[in-house]
Amino acid sequence: MRWTCRHRCAIAHIDVGVAVRVLAALLLALLPVSAWSASTDQDIVVHVEMHGQIVAVDVDCPVDAPWAVVWEVLTDYDHMARFVSNLEYSSVDDRADNVLRVHQKGKASRGILTLRFDTVREIALVPYREIRSRLISGDLKASDFVTRIVEVDARLHIVNSGRYVPNLWVPPFIGPALIEAETQKQFGEFRTEILRRNAAVRSPT
Numbered sequence: 001m002r003w004t005c006r007h008r009c010a011i012a013h014i015d016v017g018v019a020v021r022v023l024a025a026l027l028l029a030l031l032p033v034s035a036w037s038a039s040t041d042q043d044i045v046v047h048v049e050m051h052g053q054i055v056a057v058d059v060d061c062p063v064d065a066p067w068a069v070v071w072e073v074l075t076d077y078d079h080m081a082r083f084v085s086n087l088e089y090s091s092v093d094d095r096a097d098n099v100l101r102v103h104q105k106g107k108a109s110r111g112i113l114t115l116r117f118d119t120v121r122e123i124a125l126v127p128y129r130e131i132r133s134r135l136i137s138g139d140l141k142a143s144d145f146v147t148r149i150v151e152v153d154a155r156l157h158i159v160n161s162g163r164y165v166p167n168l169w170v171p172p173f174i175g176p177a178l179i180e181a182e183t184q185k186q187f188g189e190f191r192t193e194i195l196r197r198n199a200a201v202r203s204p205t
Contacts, residue, residue: 041191063194069197086108088106130148131147
């Protein structure tokens with residue numbers, strides 16, 4: 001995972017990784033947190049904590065749609081780049097029963113900063129209930145997440161929980177706020193696609 005400016009320059013005899021980390025910290029400090037959190041998806045609860053190098057993420061996303069439609073969207077890896085804005089590429093490279101190998105590339109931007117990622121993950125499916133994701137290779141040191149579909153008071157919730165270790169330093173306080181905003185946005189896009197498909201099923205043309 002690399003924090004980079006949108007315009008790159010070549011600098012000889014400098015530890016570029018250190019320069020990027022310092023620049024990222026300075027620029028993040030200048031970005032208002034209130035601007036990150038402006039969203040119509042405020043009922044999607046995202047909590048991010050840092051434990052040393054480990055970033056812990058927990059999400060609760062309520063959705064008013066049938067179980068099958070929710071599952072269909074969450075596991076539609078071949079078409080996920082169409083409805084998740086920070087994905088540029090998403091494809092199932094291999095499949096063995098309910099275990100998939102998924103390759104995804106993309107970026108998330110805030111101001112003049114761009115967070116780029118390129119990962120390959122092993123996805124284990126427990127049909128209609130649980131999705132387990134484990135990093136195989138890519139721009140992270142480690143990543144393990146579990147996504148569950150649960151029913152609470154007759155309403156479905158997408159519950160996502162996991163931990164990852166980025167390759168580069170994440171600024172405390174401001175970094176988690178940025179991650180929370182991006183995660184809330186992403187799950188809002190999942191929910192939008194779920195509702196769109198559900199409406200299409202209920203009102204076929």
